[in-house]
Amino acid sequence: MTEIIKSVVCPICGCLCDDLEVTVENNEIVKMKNGCAVCEAKMVHGYKSDERILEPHIRKNGKLVPVSMDEAIYKAAQILTDAKYPLLFGWTSSASETQHVGVELAEELGCALDNCCSVCHGPSVMAIQEIGIPTATLGQIRHRADLLVYWACDPWSAHPRHVERYTAFTDGRFEKSEFKEYVQKLKGKASKKKVEAAIRRTQVRYQPPPRPQTAIVEAPPPTLAKTGRKMIVFDVKKTMTAEVADYFVQVEPNSDYEIFGAMRCLVNDQEIDVDKVGGVPVEYLKEIVDAMVNADFGAIFFGLGLTQSVGRFRNIEIAIAMTRDLNRKTKFVISPMRGHFNVTGANTVFAWQTGYPFALDFSQGYPQYNPGEFTANDLLRRGDNDATLVISADPGAHFPKSSIQNMMKHPLITINPDWNAISRLGDVVFPAQWCGIEQAGTAYRMDSVAISLKKVVEAPKGVPSDEEIIKRILNKVRVIKAQKTRKDVTETKNVENKKI
């Protein structure tokens, strides 16, 4: 039986492309249209992998053994209630319905609650809390933007359809696509690469070219002054996105703050007394700023290269400040390139229930927020928490060793669809449905537009959704807590009776 499902939403990155056409045969995705390579890898192949967790496991005598769902739920609830200060981490590849129950669970336990935002765009959120942000939905940029700046991000690899769906390659109402030009450029690049590869193969041993000590920046091309869409990329290395851009500015690592500062001065018509900033000649910066000021509508997208390099949230702050100043002369917006498909949702859901987007603590009975104190890595490295629940994330593959070492000292519960690094380390391991493939729900795009994820195939038998698991854990926690209070009451009564 073949079924074609249209307008399927892709549950991979913050772009949340919702125009996929998926062909389902015998409850299996066999083909898809419109998706990017990353999407196809997950939706056609990845989700069916042999590494799938199909039943709950509990670690007994050092070995993970399959158990019934009830037993696993009970064990998880027991771990969480016995612990003094658990940490609930992850959430960003879950639907917002799951995140919603997650906050309730954290509140019930009086524990720490954090999402992956703290290791990606947490600094962006903090910068927004410092000075706000002029931003827009992606469609606004598609219709109007004639200058696109990608800073420290590589959408070509990480958000493959971002350029094609939302920015330079789409036709907007007021700005047309620059598609043809780019395709030619791309073809040229591709054949050049092929030739280079052929030459490499003829050599016995490939010697990589020496790394330049300082960045070499080419002069801005004359196209920067043209009307119509232009794309500028700032990065420390020449990425694929940089290859298709009109202009690529190679900046010295960790010098973004200075460059933004210099550009901000130039935007505000101030003179700069040096020749180069961050490896970029000031005269080039002047031309770039001119292009920015002369644009009808400009958009800056930034990635983890800004949030996780020296300066962290101050980098974003000054980028926003520059965008703000540009708004006095023209219209400019700035937007973070959010990674996981529902990391924006995690921020959103946490914020409407508690007022804070990440790094939460409920130990006082009310929500508290302090990045650096309640963020997952800081808690773990200090060894503050004594149990961890990881849901729809893989800190095992991405967190520093010291964090994981401390995490391993205490019980660990994981809820993930497949055997990733963290699942293998877990003491209680739950299976889960793939959100957006086997489970419907809501996700928030990087510009915080809510989109409904679709369920296209049935999950393997006996594999529940993570929402259901969290709900059941929450109920069990309440039951255990109630029993404990009753026990406490009877114990105190017994003590009192004895006294009498």
Added chain:
Amino acid sequence: MTEILIKNGFVVDPLNKIDCQKMDIAIKNGRIVEKVNEREAKIIDASGLTVMAGGVDLHSHIAGSEVNLGRMLRPDDHVKDAVRKTALTRAGTGYSIPSTYVTGYRYSKMGYTTVMNPSMAAMKAKHAHEELNDIPLIDKASFTLLGDWWFALENIAKGDLVECARHIAWMIRATRSYAIKIVNPGGLESWGFGRNVHSIDDKVPNFDLTPRDIITGLAKVNTMLNMPHTIHLHTNNLGVPGNYKTAIETMQALESVYTGDKPIGHITHIQFCSFAGDNWAHFKSGAAEIANYLNAHNHMTIDIGQVTFADTTTMTADGPFEFSLYELGGHNKWVNSDVETESSGGIIPFHFKKKNAVNAIQWSIGLELSLMVKDPWKVAMTTDHPNGGPFYHYPRVFAWLYSRKAREATLKKCNKKAQRKSLLPTLDREYTLYELAIITRAGTAKMLGLKNKGHIGIGAEADVAIYNINPNTTDIAQDYKPVRKAFSNAIYTIKDGEIVVKDKELVTIRPGRTMWLDVQTKEPCRIDDELKRKFKEYWTIEFDNYPVTDHYIKVPEKITIQASV
């Protein structure tokens, strides 16, 4: 369902013309009934207390993308107002933009049972509804921002209002909304390229029409669709000195649409568009002019948007206004959030100070307007939460309205220049409890076309608030403080026949309903390939994924409306 009998309370129910009469209110199955079996019913002894219908707020930003961005923006705001979890209630935070649960709790404690969320970008409607689901205890509805929607603008420019009406009916259904909200018509579209319109006759760039066309066009569409509420209008030039003229021009423009039976337009937070003077230095009140106009005409209603002197967060879909506010200086945070083909938005934290001349005059303008417009049925009490101040400051506003003494006490602390410019010393009017009930429940319910809310006559929904005010023994104008306190925490709040607040404490948590309109046009909006193609061009979401589905509303209340086109 339990039966309740509220005995011997002083009932204030303007829609049924009951003014502080001692009588009993019987409740059965969530409705007000003639009588109940006294032996089985739960008896509430309300002797010496005032009984009113549950409050109806027609303009309060409580949920949605904009509101939540405001929440995210202000940890500094939440840290001063943390709310602890209890066995019954969820934890959360306040202050100017409380988290969803806290919003529900605080409204309910104030005796409010229905709140309108007045600004929802259509594209972000799912988000708004998800948040509304998390606001317990109160009934809610949202107004969709349609004043700068490309489909509407194109149809109005073409002169095809019937087609426009069909599209809007589709949109109201697709976003599960309750009314047409217009914000700075034409201005938001201009803001797409960083510009704005400055009068209702300016040309909207890229579209062949003016704000006047949009306002009158949508007012006509509103009548065609038989919408229960009028168009909900945030005027052009909001927050600009001298803008009272724009407000009056806007109202004059709507005169031509008025047929004589019921109001056809509602200007919201009119305080922000009643500024006179040429610039900020010569800033003064334009309340008298606006009030005179309103006293002479019957086609408009207003809500105040009162300033309460709080460290609050301003948020509006009027992106260009927030930018000009930011440009005034003194603000460290500015958020702009444009929404493709539909709308825009802006947020700025703002501290309204008594010692600031402009802020103090703004405070005065709001009160002047409410006191100078003679007919209270034309006026609704709001603070445009959180713009003028958070909603739980309403009792302060009540006090300023019902007590001259309270006004004078505050005015004394205000900026000297503002004191000289204020018209308040010349105004003797003091609101009675009856009039207060009009501007907080009866009148607002009437404006919204909610027939079963805002009163406690037989058949009405059993939403009741009981306050510790004895109209026989208290002179509210003199003893304004205890009355203000009484309004800030109802002794009882009853929602749909269930006691939710008892002895000033929450006792039951129940979800509130989300009202939405299913507008049935004679010929539905054609959903053909042409429309879908256009849709794909205009938005970055597929047509199939755009509408809000039933999944997003936990407790829906669908209201079906038959349109006349």
